Amino acid sequence: MNLNEEVELLKGVPIFSKVEQARLKLLAFTSERVNFGVGQEVCHQGDPGDTMYVILGGTADVLIDTPNGQITVAEMKRNSFFGEIAILCDVPRTATIKAKEPLATLKITKDMFYRLVAEFPEMAIEIMRELAHRLEDTNQKLRAATRAA
């Protein structure tokens, strides 16, 4: 997969959806491609996270620790991404991600992301707008829920 395809995938990530194509290309170019073998963990529940991954190929299991052991709650395929909140603020990983098939990912680190945002403030505005939409969305849902209750 080459750079342009990676950019297309990045566009599918909501917080990046409005960011200029050229900036995403730079983000993709400066980010690392990381492949995981079957059974390798991409991240572990509870660990501090500061990286986001976009799945470029293969499948991964999403596992959650329960008192009765780990259970698989979902499966992720190409175009899926996770950890996008982790690059904005430090949050522990909420699930363990494990490669089910050989997994190809694009690894976007907080550092790299911040560096680009610092360089291109309009990127930050686009992301803010997206987050505001999400907040508004959540608020609406909350209002609807409280009204219903």
Add this chain to the structure above:
Amino acid sequence: MERSLFSYIWRHSRPEQVVILLLVVLAQIFYFMSLTVPKSVINNGIQGNAFKDSKTIPFLVWELDLTAIFPGKVIRFFDGFQVDQLQYLVVMSFVFLGAVVVNGLFKKTINTQKGRMGERMLRRLRYELYDRILRFPPAHFRKVKQAELATMVKDEVEPLGGFIGDAFVQPMFLGGQALTAIIFIMMQNWLLGIIVIVLLAAQMAIIPRLRRPVLVLGRERQISARQLAGRIAETADGVHEIHIHGAANYERADISERLGRIFKIRFDLYQKKFVAKFWNNILSQATPFAIYLIGGYFAITGHMDVGAVVGVLLAYKDLPSPIKELIDWDQQRQDVQIKYEQVIDQFQPEGMMPPELQVIPEGPPPPLGKELALAGVVVSEDGRVKQLDSLSLTVPTNGRVAVIGGSGSGKEVLGYVLARQTLPASGSIRIDGKDFFQLPEYIIGARLAYVGQDTYLFPVSVRDNLLFGLKLRPVAPATYDEATRALRESFWKESERAGNPAFDPNADWVDYELAGATGPADLLPCMVRVLKQVELDEDIYSLGLRGTVDAKLRPDLAEKILKARHTLHEHLQDGTYAGLVEPFNKDHYNKNLSVAENLLFGTALGKQFDGDNLAADPYVLSVLKETGLDLELQRMGLTIAETMVELFSGLSPDNPLFEQYSFISADELPNVRLLLQRLGGKGIEAVPEADRIRLMTLPFRYIEARHRLGLIDAAMEERILGARRAFAEGLPDNLRDAVEFYDFERYNSAATLQDNILFGRLVYGQAQAGERIGTLIAQVFDELGLRDSVIEVGLEYNVGVGGKRLPASQRQKLGIARALIKRPELMVVNEAVAMFDGRTQDRIRDNILAGASEGNRGVFWIANRPSQAEPFEKIVVMQGGRVVAQGSPSELAAKGGLYAELMASA
């Protein structure tokens, strides 16, 4: 050392000085001759005074005139040749020439002798000063600055070397010359002579007086320059503090102030010097003035012949320079005497160690003794606060004792005392009845080890640092071939002449026995053992992986590593490691190498093909042209340039992304953008020739797997492979040594051990590829029993100035290992593990204890945490510089008190 420089010089160079003096006296005869001959040439040869009565006169008459003893008695051995005036002129002219030549030869010999003697004395003086530094009492180093010591030994004694050769000879020689000239003048006319003498005496009385202030200023200059050196060294040592505290300008102010003072001193010096010079010139011109006036008057009135006046003038021509030099010499004498005093004052502190304690041992050092007894030991820093207060303690040297106490208990001072770094103010320390402080250093060095909180490492290899404590004496002389042997012998002879010891640093100084080895062959396991004890073996192993081995020097090791390469590549065939490494294959394009690396397909040796030089190399360019790859690369470069302009435009030029990721530097980007704009989407053919070359270099750094621009397709791979083959086949002979091609069956001396065993590249973007392959490599080395050999390579790593190339914890570990490898009878550990984390502290302690109990050796452990003391046989509890309790852990626990308190706090 003598206070007077003269007696120092006389004591150490008497025979040489005498030889030179004799030569000088002999030289005077010829000098006198070169003065008298011109008179004969003028009077007899030219004016023909002696030929007035006869046509010829006897020449070269050899007779012994005894008239002084037996009146009228002259024994004539040879009547001489009869010569006429012309012959006389010719012969006498040649005699003059001969005298000049002989005079010159004498001068040359004397100067050579003087030079050698001066250099020898300088060497002696420097050695003695250095020798004294090694015998300074430890406390003295808190007062002196190292840079000042260095300046004194190196720079301040330097002028002494030049003077030493002249110390006795110069006044004799110049004095002799002056005297000869004066006698000659006296012989011509006593009145003229007396006038000259009076004028000279006036000069010699006045000028030194004028110069006295110059000397005082000279002394100030010396001290201020020395302090400046110390200050600059302080700046270098404390540079981090300066930056952290933003004190750079305060430092500037200080230096500026100092330089201002130095300027004033130096300028004053100049002024005074030129005033002295002015008077010197005036006074020295007074003499010819007198000769012209009075001599001329005598010549006119016929009291003297013209030849004699010319002779006096000639003699006088030679007079001012020896006189001036004599005055200069006197000035220099006072100057160096002051310098000498200034230097040696700094080199005789109170309490220097007597030289006997540092003698070189004849054979293996004797054992330390059984029991160390401290009685009433008092240590106080300034005479008031007692850090150790009448401390009494008996320690069996083979016991395992821990000392605990709070901060200020004096436990670490006890450690300094046992390391002989601090001298007690009173009390005694005896080892089996002998004074501990009178034991020779080699016994302490060999049998007692000490590690403190910080370790100094010398800027040599890890190995040399580790073995440093074993180098007490030359164990086996170095082997030399016949010719070198002779050279070395004469080198040592010269050393002895200058009072330097004829020790050979090339000899084998390592005392293998001390380390428990029998020779160089089985030393490695001993080194690995102690590295394991301090948990440094892993780190040195990693250094080894990054180190190189020259296959010519270690063919055996290269062979084994080659074998390891084969084994590793067998393992890489396993499914578990699939896709982690892309091996080097002559017939495949390696996606994890850059285009340049793929083209070269080897390690560049030297600068020719290294890094960016490859793209500019004429041979490489010719290969690219022949294979037609140049146009392809230019095209690729154009694509890269377009991508870079697209990606990086708008980024601020100082953004680190440029450096890390861009193929084009921030400065160049605007130019490239302009070029692309001019091009307006046209192909490479439209690009001017000059720009094409620049574009062509861009793809050299391009790595397909990393940069993912999709520029290298199968066809491109084929073309680059073609160029790779053409490059290797056509490589001219003179470039053969510039590259070591990758060859699976050959060891590559230029590459690291890791690269050699890997023979490939880690594939980009494989999660944990580095760790997994690292583990696999370690496993392969273990299987083949090569781990120690890798450590051996790592031991060659140079630790840098003060060991700064190693992290602090590794430095400290190496310091402990350096003490352990001696297998000391008693090892004093003075809070030396404090910088490690708690578990590491305990593990290293246990390793040291285990090693010590195995050999029934002693450990004196000054604990940084009381809980460390648990596994020791005996615990000493200290408070306020005294021992408040001691005994086995169970006894102490039963008593409670401070011990229980300390243990509870830990």
